[in-house]
Amino acid sequence: MTKRNWGFLLGGLLVALLLAGVVSNYASSHPDGLDSSLLTGCTVNADGEITGGSCPAQRAEDHELADSPLADYGIRGIDNRFLSTGLSGVLGVLLTFALGGGLFWLARRRGPAGTDPAGTGTDPAGRDTGPAGHDADPADAGQGAARAGSAG
Numbered sequence: 001m002t003k004r005n006w007g008f009l010l011g012g013l014l015v016a017l018l019l020a021g022v023v024s025n026y027a028s029s030h031p032d033g034l035d036s037s038l039l040t041g042c043t044v045n046a047d048g049e050i051t052g053g054s055c056p057a058q059r060a061e062d063h064e065l066a067d068s069p070l071a072d073y074g075i076r077g078i079d080n081r082f083l084s085t086g087l088s089g090v091l092g093v094l095l096t097f098a099l100g101g102g103l104f105w106l107a108r109r110r111g112p113a114g115t116d117p118a119g120t121g122t123d124p125a126g127r128d129t130g131p132a133g134h135d136a137d138p139a140d141a142g143q144g145a146a147r148a149g150s151a152g
Contacts, residue, residue: 016093039057
C-alpha cells in the first residue's frame, strides 16, 4: 500500500471518528418514521409517553441486548450523556474499522503460488521468474535471444 493510500485511509478514519465522537451528539432526538408509524392510533404526551389509544408501540418489549454495555447509543456506567454518546460512537467506528480491515486483509487478492506479487523478479523460493512475474523457462532463453538477434 502506498504512502498516499495510507494517508487517505487515516484521513477517512479521523473524519469518521470526529463525526461519531462529536457530531453524533447533535442528532435529532425526535422519533424517526418507523417510531412515528408505530405510534399511529395512540395519544402521546409531551414526554413521548403513551397516554391512551391503541397502537403497535404499546406491545413493544425491550431488546434482548438492552442491558449490554453499548445499549441506547451510550456506554453504561458513564453518567455524562455527551461523553457517553461520543465514546460509544468512537468505539463503534474503531470496531467497524477493525472488522472491515480484517475482512479485507483476509480477502485480499493473492496471485497463484509461485508468482511474484511484489514484482521483484523472484518467487518465494528465490528462483528467477523473469519479467512481469512469469516463470522463466530455461529452454525459452535461447529462443528469445535468437529472436532478439534476428530483429536487428
